[in-house]
Amino acid sequence: MSWSWLGLGPFFLFGAMFLGLPLAFLAFGSVADNTTGAPTVDNYAALSTPLVVNAFRNSIEISLVTAIAGGILGFALAAAVILGGLPPILRNALMTFSGVASNFAGIPLALAFTYTLSTTGLVTILLKNLGLDIYGGDFTIFSKLGLELVYLYFQFPLMVLIIAPAIDGLKPEWREAAENMGATGRQYWRRVALPILTPTLLGSMILLFGNSFGAYATAYQLTAGGIPLVPLAIGNQISGDVLHNVGLGYAMAMGMVVVMAISITAYTWLQRRSERWLR
Amino acid sequence: MSRSRPAIDARTPGALESIETSAVDVEPAPRRRRGSLWAWIVFLLGTAYFIVPLIATLGVSLLAKPAFAAYSTSFADARFLGSLTYSFVIGLITVALSIALVVPTAYWVRLRAPHLRPVVEFITLLPFVIPPVVLVFGLIKAYSRPPLPFTNSDLGSSALLVFAYVTLSLPYMYRSVDAGLRAIDIRTLTEAAQSLGSGWLTIIVRIILPNLRVALLSGAFLSLAIVIGEFAIASYLARPAFGPYLALLGGNRAYEPAAVTLVSFGLTWLAMIAISLLGRGRGARSRIQIAGAR
Numbered sequence: 001m002s003w004s005w006l007g008l009g010p011f012f013l014f015g016a017m018f019l020g021l022p023l024a025f026l027a028f029g030s031v032a033d034n035t036t037g038a039p040t041v042d043n044y045a046a047l048s049t050p051l052v053v054n055a056f057r058n059s060i061e062i063s064l065v066t067a068i069a070g071g072i073l074g075f076a077l078a079a080a081v082i083l084g085g086l087p088p089i090l091r092n093a094l095m096t097f098s099g100v101a102s103n104f105a106g107i108p109l110a111l112a113f114t115y116t117l118s119t120t121g122l123v124t125i126l127l128k129n130l131g132l133d134i135y136g137g138d139f140t141i142f143s144k145l146g147l148e149l150v151y152l153y154f155q156f157p158l159m160v161l162i163i164a165p166a167i168d169g170l171k172p173e174w175r176e177a178a179e180n181m182g183a184t185g186r187q188y189w190r191r192v193a194l195p196i197l198t199p200t201l202l203g204s205m206i207l208l209f210g211n212s213f214g215a216y217a218t219a220y221q222l223t224a225g226g227i228p229l230v231p232l233a234i235g236n237q238i239s240g241d242v243l244h245n246v247g248l249g250y251a252m253a254m255g256m257v258v259v260m261a262i263s264i265t266a267y268t269w270l271q272r273r274s275e276r277w278l279r
Numbered sequence: 280m281s282r283s284r285p286a287i288d289a290r291t292p293g294a295l296e297s298i299e300t301s302a303v304d305v306e307p308a309p310r311r312r313r314g315s316l317w318a319w320i321v322f323l324l325g326t327a328y329f330i331v332p333l334i335a336t337l338g339v340s341l342l343a344k345p346a347f348a349a350y351s352t353s354f355a356d357a358r359f360l361g362s363l364t365y366s367f368v369i370g371l372i373t374v375a376l377s378i379a380l381v382v383p384t385a386y387w388v389r390l391r392a393p394h395l396r397p398v399v400e401f402i403t404l405l406p407f408v409i410p411p412v413v414l415v416f417g418l419i420k421a422y423s424r425p426p427l428p429f430t431n432s433d434l435g436s437s438a439l440l441v442f443a444y445v446t447l448s449l450p451y452m453y454r455s456v457d458a459g460l461r462a463i464d465i466r467t468l469t470e471a472a473q474s475l476g477s478g479w480l481t482i483i484v485r486i487i488l489p490n491l492r493v494a495l496l497s498g499a500f501l502s503l504a505i506v507i508g509e510f511a512i513a514s515y516l517a518r519p520a521f522g523p524y525l526a527l528l529g530g531n532r533a534y535e536p537a538a539v540t541l542v543s544f545g546l547t548w549l550a551m552i553a554i555s556l557l558g559r560g561r562g563a564r565s566r567i568q569i570a571g572a573r
Contacts, residue, residue, distance in 0.1 A: 005395055007387035014380055015402040018442045022417025023409060029420065077325040084318020092555075094322070097329055099551040100544075103501075106510050107525045108540040109332075114529075115537055116335035123335055153328065214410030217510035221526055231412045231511075238416050238515050253413045260408045268404075 023257070029250035043247035051228070051243070052252060059213055059230040060259075062144060066151040067208040073152070074159020075201065082167045095164065098157035105154045106217035113150045113222065117141040142223050150222060151212045158211060159204055166200040166274065196274075203270030210263035214256070230256050333544065340537035349534035359539065362524035363507075369437065369520065370506035373444040374499040377452050378488075380445065382495075385456045386487055389465060403453040406446050411511040418443060419515065436516045443512045447505060452498040459494030460487075497554045504550035508543055 005012075033040045046052070081091040116123045117134070118141050127134055140146055170193055178188040194201075216231040225232055230252065236242045237249035343349040353359050388396050406414070422429035422439055429435035465487065472482045488495070510522035525543065529536040 004387075004392040007391060008384055008395060008399065011380060011384040011399065011402070014442075014445070015405070018418070018446050019402065019405045019409065019414075021421045022414060023405075025420040026413070026417045073325070076321045080318035080321040080325075084322075085315045086318050086322060090322060094325075096551055096555045097326075099554065100548050101329055103504050103551070104508075104544055104547050106508050107522055107529060108508065108543040111525070111529050111536050111540045112332040112336045112544075115339040115540075116332045121335060122338045123331060153332065156325070156328075210407070214412075216410065216412045217522065217526075220510070221529060231410060234412050234416060235511065235515070238412075238419060249416075253416055256413055257409055260410060264404065264407050 026250050026253045026257075029247060030254045032247065034245065034247050040247075043245070043251035046245060046248045047251055047255060049248075052233070052248070055228040055230045055233045055252075056255070058144065058228055062148055062151065062229070063209045063213040066148050066155045066212045067205045069148070070152050070155030070208050071159050071201065071205040074156035074204075075163050077156065078160045078164045078167055082164065083170075094160065098160040101157035102154050102161060105215065107221045109150060109153060110218050110221035113141055113146075113153070117146065117149070142226055144227055147219060147222060147227060150218060151215065154215075154218075155208050155212060159208060162204045162207065163197075163200065166197055170196065199270045199274040203267045203274065206263045206270070207267045210260050210267070213259060213263070333541070336537045336540050336544075340534055340541060343534035349538040353535045353538045353542075356535075358519075358524055362519055362521045365519050366507045366509075366513075366521040367503075369441055369444065369518075370503045372441050373448060373506055374502050376441060377445045377448045377498070377502060378495055381449070381452045381456050381498075382487060382491065383483055385453060385460055386465065386483065389457075389460050390469060400453075403449045406449055411443075411447065411509070412515075414443060414446065415512045415515045418512075430516065436518060440513060440516050440518050440520075443516075444502070444506050444509070447509075448498070448502040451501055455494045455498040456491060459491040463490045493557050497557050500550040500553045500557075504547050507546055 030043050031039055031041065033042065047056075077094065080086065081094050113121075115121055118124065119135055121141070124134055141149070174192055174196075175188055178192050183191065214231065216235060219227065219229050219232055220235065223232075225236070233243075234249065234253050234256065237252070241249065243249055243252075340349045341347070343352075384399060388399050409417075418439060419430060421427075422435075423431070429439040468486050468490070469482055472486050477485070507521055509520070510526060513520035514523045514526070521543070525536065525539055528539060
């Protein structure tokens with residue numbers, strides 16, 4: 001047994017104090033009875049209350065929709081600049097812009113969309129003057145659909161950033177080989193390119209799912225709690241015991257960690273699989 | 280059957296070339312033109328999605344009378360400059376601490392403890408698994424009571440904020456530094472330094488750190504971009520940071536938040552431009568600029 005791990009002491013201590021300990025507090029709280037502190041699974045059973053179920057359902061729905069839509073859009077955009085024969089400078093511009101947009105989330109993003117698509121938003125007014133009243137139906141920017149539109153602003157740039165290396169990895173020889181055997185462009189995509197890209201595409205979308213599942217500030221600013229979401233519910237629980245059940249708050253936080261852990265694990269596994277072809 | 284197999288002839292070098300050139304010359308030109316059209320459409324749509332909200336925000340910020348009043352009022356507000364400075368200072372401390380923590384760790388893992396790499400990488404990925412709002416929940420539960428009552432004082436809360444931000448920075452800081460270390464021969468450098476009588480501290484500060492300039496600066500800019508706009512943790516620790524200030528402003532004023540939003544966008548933009556300039560010529564993969572949503 002070597003003592004080489006001692007050099008990592010400060011790092012392990014930091015990890016234990018500011019990642020391990022907070023997580024341990026939540027984990028122990030989630031399996032402890034509120035009054036007696038005895039071990040219990042009641043808090044997890046209480047996750048089935050309609051309030052919590054509703055929050056999880058909304059969060060999962062919004063994350064799924066924006067992961068799939070953002071994944072497709074981001075893939076199309078990355079494919080367009082890499083394979084579509086556009087000037088290379090556009091590619092660099094898109095990459096930098098994607099870096100900005102995928103990190104430009106939270107309060108400012110929510111505000112920007114309010115100025116764009118709320119009832120007094122500039123685009124809403126512009127469209128109205130052109131004869132299209134987007135507020136004629138059920139739509140508002142503060143609804144679920146509105147929140148999804150806002151989340152897409154950071155979702156598809158993230159997709160562009162993570163899928164671009166994979167599209168770069170598609171070797172021109174594969175396309176030439178397929179064409180030499182008489183494949184059309186569509187057949188090449190269906191039989192060669194997409195199967196190779198599938199693990200990466202799937203993994204990236206799972207990462208997008210986690211990305212929007214954990215997002216807090218954007219929804220906080222945009223909806224002011226109008227749409228029950230898991231991160232918002234946890235935030236409310238920090239401010240005061242709004243669930244009237246301390247343990248349930250812990251269980252909810254742990255539920256969120258589990259969802260995130262599953263998505264990161266799936267992403268890592270799929271990413272590793274895809275490296276077989278794309279290096 | 281045998282006639283349909285000229286492929287055997289094609290194995291002679293000359294034949295192969297002729298097949299390749301014919302495939303290149305005749306085929307792609309028309310397809311690329313068609314591809315170009317949809318590529319342009321997708322690109323323009325995507326660009327519109329990026330830019331329209333920014334133009335609308337700019338438009339709203341200019342609605343204030345007299346012209347640019349939204350900007351002059353915001354910049355004159357002491358809380359604007361105060362919160363921005365606070366977040367910037369917190370960001371700088373975060374970067375310094377993160378470098379001090381990550382560089383020796385990544386160095387040690389590469390040089391002496393490669394068997395612990397999976398453990399270290401697992402820990403650096405944890406911040407992806409624990410969303411900020413859950414992290415701050417746990418931190419408040421753990422550090423609002425003895426023996427470490429961080430949240431009972433301003434200084435303690437700010438320290439806790441820095442520690443939380445250091446954990447947020449771990450995933451990309453570690454990966455950035457690890458990629459940087461891969462590019463230099465740390466074993467030889469270390470042995471050379473040791474044979475000249477350097478201690479560990481000298482090696483890290485005078486040999487390793489200067490060689491990691493690009494990796495560290497990329498990580499630093501990304502950390503700054505995130506820390507300056509962060510909301511959830513700062514708000515629950517009741518810190519006078521830029522994120523909570525903007526949220527408060529957004530609920531109270533008409534035009535000023537638009538101006539401040541654009542400032543915030545500009546700061547993110549500057550950080551990303553800096554990263555892409557730093558990463559130039561080193562391949563797109565060495566640029567790590569993904570931190571995720573908030």
